[in-house]
Amino acid sequence: MRKILVIGIGAGDPDHLTLQAVKAINTADVFFILDKGEEKSDLVRLRREILERHAGQRPYRLMEAQDPDRDRTAATPAYSPAVGDWRRRRADICERLIRDGLADGECGAFLVWGDPALYDSTLGILEDILARGAVDFDYSVVPGISSVSALAAGHRTGLNQVARPVQITTGRRLAEGLPEGVDDVVVMLDAHQTFARYQDEDLHIYWGAYVGTADEILISGRLSEVADRIRAVRAEARERKGWIMDTYLLRRGPAEDTAGG
Template sequence: MRTIHVIGIGAGDPDQLTLQAVRALRATDVFFVPDKGEVKTDLVRSRRDLLETHLARGTYRIVEARDPERDREAGGTAYAPAVRDWRGARADVYERLIAEELGEDESGAFLVWGDPALYDSTLGILEEILERGEVAFAYDVVPGISSVSALVARHRTGLNRVARPVQITTGRRLAEGFPEGVDDVVVMLDAHQAFRRYADQDIDIYWGAHLGTPDEILASGPIAEAGPRIERLRAEARERKGWIMDTYLLRRNPGDG
C-alpha cells in the first residue's frame, strides 16, 4: 500500500528540523509541494533547499501542484462554507497527486510548516480523501516545532504562567472578544490585527513575523506602545515580500479585565 508521511518542518529555521523528520525525509520517494503562486515562490524554494540539505540528489522526486485559491473576502456566515469549498478543492488536488504520481509500493510526503496538528488542514484533507474511497494509503505524522513554540522561545518567555491556562485562537475569534477566564492568549491567522481593539487595556503583546527565517521580525511591549510599531513593521514586511506569516501572544496583567 502507498504510504504518506506528513512531516512538520518547523516555523522556518532549517535547524528546527527534528531527527525524526530527517528520518522520514530519507524514507520518502516523492515529495508533494503545493505551489501558492508567484508571490510565495520562496516557500517552494525553502522546501527544495531543505531537501537538498538532507538528501542525496537523485534519491527522490518533487511534484509541484498549484494550490487552490481560497476566498479570503468571505466573512460572517459565508466564512465556513468558503473554507469547506477550499478544503474540498485541495482534497481533489491531493487525491490526484497520490493516485497518479505515487506508485503502489512508494512513499510520499507533504512538508508542513510548523506542526501538522496546529492550524493546518493536511490531516483533515487526507482523511477526506480516504473517506471518498477512490485511493487507498496509510499515513503517519511527524510533529514539528510550531510558530507558537518558536515565538515564545525568541521572546524568552513562557507560554503560560504558573497554574494558569493558555488559549490558542484566531484573529477572527479575538475580534469577537477576549476569551473568558484566560489571561494568556496566542493568536494565529490574524490578517486584520485584532489586537488593536485592546490598546486601552493593560495587556502586553509578544509578536513575531517570519519566525526562524532571515526575514524574522520581533516586537513586544504594552499594546498601547508596541501596537503602532507592530502595524508599521507588519505593513513594511508585507510590502517587501507580498505576504506575511505572523503570530503573537497577548498577556493580560493582573487586575485588568
C-alpha cells in the first residue's frame, strides 16, 4: 500500500514546523511539489529550504509539476464551477505524480502552506483521486500553523473577544455583508480588499501580508483610519513581488478587549 502524508508547514517561516511535521518529513521517500510559476517561485524556494533544514542528509526524491491555472475572475454563480474545473485538473496531475512517482510500500508527502484543514484543496483532491479507483493509497494529515494563527500572534491579539464567537470567511462572502451576531471576522482569499466597503462601520482591522515570512507586513488600527494605507501598501507590495497573500481580522468593539485563557 502506498502512503501519503499531507503535512502542514506553516505560514512561511521554516521554524513554524511542529515536531510532528519534522518527524513526518523524515519518513517520506518522495515529496510532491506543484510549481505555481515564476511569480510565485518564492513558494517553491521556501519548500526546498524547509526540506534542506529539516530532512537532514537522508535520501529523498522530489517530483515537481506545473500547477494548473485557475480562473480567479469568475463571478457568482460561475465561481463554483470554475473551482471545480481547476480541482479536477489538479487531481489529474496529483494522480499522475502518485502513480508514477511512488512505488508500493513507499511514502510520499505534500507540503501544504498553513494548515491543510483551512481553505486548502489537498484533502478534497486526494479523496477525488481515491474515488476514481485507478490509484490506491492510504493518507494521513499533520496539522500546521495557519496564517490565521500567525496573524493573531503577529498582532499580539486573540481572534475573539470574551465569550464571543469568531467567524472565518472569504472576501467573496464578506462582499455579501458583515455576518450578524459575530463581532470578530477573519477574512481570507480577498483579492479585492473588501474591507474598504465598511470604512463607515465602527470596526478595527488587524491586517497582514506574507505572514510568517521575511517579507511580512502588519498594519492595525481603526478601519476608517488605516484602510487607505493598507490598500496603498498592498498595491506596492504586489507590484514589487508579483503576488500577494494577505489575511485580516475585522473586529467590532474595543480593539483591546481580546480574550484570554
